[in-house]
Amino acid sequence: MQKILVSVAFIALLSGCSGFPGVYKIDVQQGNVVTQKMVDQLRPGMTRSQVRYVMGTPLLTDTFHEDRWDYIYTMQEGKGDYSRKNLTVVFENDTLAAIRGDYRPDTTN
Template identity: 60%
Template sequence: MRKFLASIAVSLLITGCTFPGVHKIDIPQGNVVTQEMVDQLKPGMTRNQVRYIMGTPLVTDTFSPDRWDYIYSQQKGGEERTQKNLSLFFSDNSLQRISGDYRPGGAAQ
């Protein structure tokens, strides 16, 4: 009887996180980037102006200091993880080009 109860207790502990109705948390990571933030970016802006709008980039490459990468991933309550990227390219301390999953003016489209 004791072995039976112990095996039930162990199986409940192992499967404890898979019971239906158990709350699973959202896991956001990286820089939060919104379309409204990207819409404010204009070519020719200085690095300080871009940093004011976007915040400090998550990734700054020491071999390519004129490129800033903003990476945001989120996993909502046990669903698949989604990730969005935004890369900003500078030349002579001014914003030249934007690439990634966001486009300026995308909110109006």
């Protein structure tokens, strides 16, 4: 009986290793890094190639909505904090028509 209790305690200890002292967890970044400086360069009427030059290749291009590009960035910190940022650019007649998401362009320049 005592061996079973020791085994169960050992398994419980191993399953909780994420909170075990001395265990280091790395930060995990995924997707497109988008900065406010990049978004500020976007202007209505820009071509697809101009937007791609400023923003990079989008993470998602929907085959059913070819006029929409999605830039998604996620960050999972080792200590457990999670953040996600989205930016969607919409084209009409192959020119930039709208920007949606967590970033807004600064139009005062």
